[in-house]
Amino acid sequence: MVVDLNIFSLDVIKKVCYKSSFFSSLDIDPLNEQKVVVSFSFDEEFTEELQKRFFMDFNQDLVDEDLRGKVKEETEVIRNLILANAFSDTTLVDD
């Protein structure tokens, strides 16, 4: 599978590969500066039907993981504020 790094970051690809490694052994190799190739090898008992399902989930996971990264980025400051406010004795929010 060729994945365009302009669409999904390498971090996102690695996360999804890690999650998927139970069903397949995976290799990530650079194709060029813009793209990587993710290669899969499945056990014999992993049928074509299961492989089809696997690739659908893999693609959906890329999209979800990408969104998770964006949410994390967008909420990082407020998350730190909540944590600081929760575990300090000051009233940081009012200050």
Place this chain on the structure above:
Amino acid sequence: MDLAKKFKAPEKFIEVSSYNFLPFRFSRFDSRYLLTNEVGEYLFLSNEQFLAFTRHKLKYSEAIYLDLKCKHFLIDSDSDVSIDLLSLKLRTKYQAIKQFTSLHLFVVSLRCDYSCPYCQVSRISENKTQFDMTEETALLGLDFVFKSPSGAIKIEFQGGESLLNFELIRFIVEEASSRNKVEKRDLVFVIATNLSFIDNDVLHFCSEHNIFISTSLDGPQDLHDKNRPRPDKNGYDLTVNGIRNVQRSLGVDKVSALMTTTESSLSRVRDIIDEYISHGFDSIFLRPLSPYGFAVKTKSIHKYNAQRWLDFYKEGMEYIFELNRNGIPFREEYSSIILKKILTPFNPGYVDLQSPAGVAISAIVFNYDGDVYASDESRMLAEMGDKEFKLGSLNNDSYEEIMTSEKILSLLSETMTEGMPMCTDCVFMNYCGSDPVYHYATQKDIIGHKSRSGFCEKNMGVFKYLLGILGEDASRANTLRGWV
């Protein structure tokens, strides 16, 4: 002038589409999306709602907007009270950590009169008294107990069969009670016993000291005796007579029972629940086997997988809903623990579902020989020859040396689910926890790969089942809310 001309239209008072996300996790859930946040609030969104929300296109006028706002998934210029509320709930959630170690387990003897193939403790036969804890070791254990800053102290006696060393239990209870006149902690005692050796003397002592009894009941007679063989083949009779005696002498609330699921139990969940009801219990803990001790040696652990246990659990839950509908109040304990995490900001303090892991800071174990372990499962592993989670010894190490040891500190820092691969993004993270001993026992790694983890598969299955009901079945959801 009519009212419409006196007042501006409602939309003039609202800044539309100017919300920010508050931290949340999400996952596909059947044909919807499930969202959870740092304090365990949850919400289901349709695909369309989810897309609109994450693209910042959700309109204030849409009902789901207020749901997302009320449950702290978004914040807008209308109010920033969410930050204070989230902080408060988060602080409440972690309050238990400040309390520090409450549960202290004394393994008073490894001897046992049973020969259960699934035994997670690797018991020793009845006559080998060198596997009993001594008074000297017990006193060192009590020194350790009262160094804990916790205001509530629970001392639980474990075995083998703990009552085979009842004289030591008597000694520890009297000594601890005497020390507590000065310490003034909220002190509770529990004896975990198979009830074979409970007699009037023991009952009288338990009554005097307000001691709770915890026993094992695996189901109807044939199943119980198969799972828990005793040489005299009278294990079930001794257990149920013991339960009756405790209920009669100490009160029905003073005895609780635990079951262990074996392969033979899988098709018998209704019978098992009926058995519990017949003895006056109003709940059951549907507990799978743990991968330690004789459960591994005898390969009992390999006879069913997490999915088969989940089927067993769900069948049991469906039966429990049926009982409740028919006017018999009954609950499943593991679900109750998880529901408390889902529906309240309070931490139920269940050792296996904590982040960081509950090892040592929630519960600590003193083995019969004075060795100190991070949890009951840790000493089970040690009895198999692997002392990875041995923290020290009462005979050689001080409280300070053990509790600030590199072993404990690294165990705690490495078992925060917030930083674990896959857990950190898991929509169920706030309901779950770390079990380093389980993952070490099954994968030789305290974190483990979650897609290969039976712990993960089991818990995700339970979370999905319970949230599915809370999200779409009002009647059964009401029953579940009553368990918290």
